[in-house]
Every structure is written in C-alpha cells, then in structure tokens.
Amino acid sequence: MDQEFLNQLKTQDEVFSGWDFSFVSETGRMSSSLLTWSFGSLAMKKLAHAKSALDMGTGGGEHLSYLRPFPPVMKATEGYMPNVSIAKNRLEALGVKVYEVTNDQNLPFKENEFDLILNKHDSFDANEVRRLISDGGTFITQQVGGTDCAEINEWFNQPLNPEFAQWNLETARQQVEAAGFHVTDAKEEFPTQRFYDLGAVLYYLKAIPWQLEDWRAADYIPELYKLYERINKDGFVEVTQHRFILIAQ
Template identity: 55%
Template structure:
C-alpha cells in the first residue's frame, strides 16, 4: 500500500537518539502531553529529602530527575539497572555527591541492613523484602508506579497483546505487599490520566523508548494500523490513551 508523504515523514521522525530517561524530543516540543495527576511526586520527595540524612533513589535513569531534587542530604545513593544509563547517571550525579550503583537484581541490593532513612522510587521495580531490609525503622519509602493497565489503548489500536507480566500491578496489590513486609501505609492514590499524542511519529518514538508496552511491535508489521491512527489524528487532532499511575508513601515499622 502507498502511504501519503506526511505519514512517511512522521514515521521517520522517530529515528532520533534516546538516552537516560529523557522524552524532551517529543514532550518539550508539545508532540505528547499528559493530564496532570492530583499529587506531585516531586514535591513530596523534596519535602522528605530536606529532612533526610541518608537516601536512595531507585532506578535513577540518567539521573535527570534526581538532579533537580537538590539540596541532597549527606549520604545519597542512586541505583540503575539499564547498563547504557549508568555512565550517563554517573556523569550527571557524581559531581553532585551522589554515588551511582549499577544493579542486576532487585532482590540483592549492595547495601547494609538499616542503611537508609529515605528510599524514593519513581516508576522502578522493587523487592518489598529487600527495601525493608535496607531501610531503617521509621524510615520512609516513597514510590510512584506505572500500573499494569497503562496505555492499553495503544495495544488495542495496534491490535497487539497486553504485556501480561504487569497486568495485576495496581495500588491494592502494591499496598498489600508492603503491609505484609513490614510497612505502614501513610498515603496512597491511584488515577488514570489521559496521555495525548499529536502525531503518529511521537507515538512510534514512545513505543521504541519503552518496548515493554508492546514487545511485539514493529513499524513494518503495524504500519497499516499506524496509518489508521495517523488518519484519526488528521481528522480529530490527537490520539488519546489512558495512563495508569499510583502513588504510595509508607513507613517502615
């Protein structure tokens, strides 16, 4: 099938470098936008950091987000499991006094028992037992997570299966697991904000950056479905999908 020139150009526009956890190529240009949540993870994290003496940022990516949460306490560590991000995070964070540690297994973190009084975690996996081991009694665990039904509208539009690995990941299950591993829940929220794509190239860029959303996705196989989304955007102006976010603040007991 022959596709129009604008569609082909937009598809080609996805072919840009992606490093750390930086979506500015599509977000800062307004090609993707998201409905705000009723809470601010950053504001809550900064308030806790100010009163902390030792903290850990789990899954720091390239350190982009953590670097904006200064001033830091005396002892600050950050973990990252994705190898290409580790040198990026080190270059950005170590001059700020943050020790960046590469990890391979959530169940085996290279820290002593009762080491941190604050652990923050934005959109990163974790082991309940392991974070309880390394956090001090009365320490705080703050996390914002991407829920298991995140952006399923993309999968539906492309006729691709959901990622079953995360399908049951939601606030109820996460809070229950923490309570069963020595934590008291202090705050919790769950919402389903809208994420809006203003062109199909931004959608492809997004899918390439987070391949776990649709592991079987390829441009070649899904090109007709992508063209249908392109036509929808041409008519309506945007393509909306429902995100899934939840937030927990918990105290070690």
C-alpha cells in the same frame, strides 16, 4: 504513500537517552493531564530532613538532579544498561554514587542504611526495601500500573503483558504491608495522555519497548497509517495512563 506519513515514520530514528521526553513533550507533541500529587514535591520535602537516601531506578538521573540539595549520603540505582553511564555522568559530579543493579532482591547496600528510599516508576522487592531502610524511615514510590496506555496495545492488536497487567495500588499495598511497613498515604489515578502526531507516538514507543512485545514499526504499516489518518482527522489520539503513589514507614 503520503510523504508526511513517511517523514513521521523517521521519528523512530531519533536518539532517545536517559528518561528524557523533551523531544516531543517540550514541543507540545505529547501531553498528559495532571495528577493530584507531585512525586517531586513529596521527595524534596523528605530529602530536606534525611541523612541518607536512595533513589531506585534513577533513569539517566534527570529527575533526581532537580531535587537538590541532597542529604549527606545520597545514592542511586539503575538497572537499564544504556542509562547507567548517563546517570553516572550526570549525578556523580553532584556527589551521588550510582550503582548498576540487575536483581531487585539483592541490592548492594547494608541493612538499615537509608532513612529515605525514593522509587519513581521502578520495580522493587518490598522485603529488600525493608531490609535497607532504618526503623522510622520512609519509602515513597510512584508506580506505573498494569493497565497503563492499554489503548496502544489495542491499536496494534496486542494483549497487555500478563506479568504486569494486575499490578495496581492494592497489590503493592499488600506487598509493602507484608514486608513490615505501615502505609501512611496512597492514591491511584488514571490521567490521560495525548499524542498530536504519529511521530510522537513512535518516539514514545521507542522509549517504552516493554509496552509491545517484539514490536517493529515496519510490521504494522497499515495500522500506523490508520492511526496517522485518525490524528489528522481528530487532531490527536488519547490513551489512559495508570499511576499510583504509596508512602510507607
């Protein structure tokens, strides 16, 4: 079999930690079109005026670490075990207390503890968020919608996860409003993402194992080789992302 194809299969052995895609994104092997909003810019504006804030699902703390200065009280949660120690090492030196969480409905904080809660690409329970946020406080969340990168599932003849397939802006809005929030801004968009070599695809799949259930590259060699040939012919393969942002008080 093509040696270059075999070499690219080895990309799945590269270490992925935290929520850092620089191995493929900084080298231009993967790229995404732009959204009409910036979660980071919105978060920084609110953090500048907050007294206490929570970052839900901080990953390895990479994104939050760039949003300094922090308010007097800054806390973070992370539910993916391998990321917890990474986030603690990165954030606690900056004064951010990191909590490991396993249940969105029972977070280890007091009622009305935060005047700002940030959530980028993490699950949440709207009623629990409302419990934690003070009156007049702000909740900002950017979510990955249920049809995200559906083309990947098509490549390997796997259905979208039925648990998340209907997750979209309208569903989130209904949940947040039912919990007692007033939505002040909301947008939903479908940017494109390109992969310029097969190795970049495999690295991405390693980072998001929930996209394909019980998926192993070794079980899909014919499909992967077909994808490899397609990239060689067209220069890239493209998928459609699903993103939405919701701001509520």
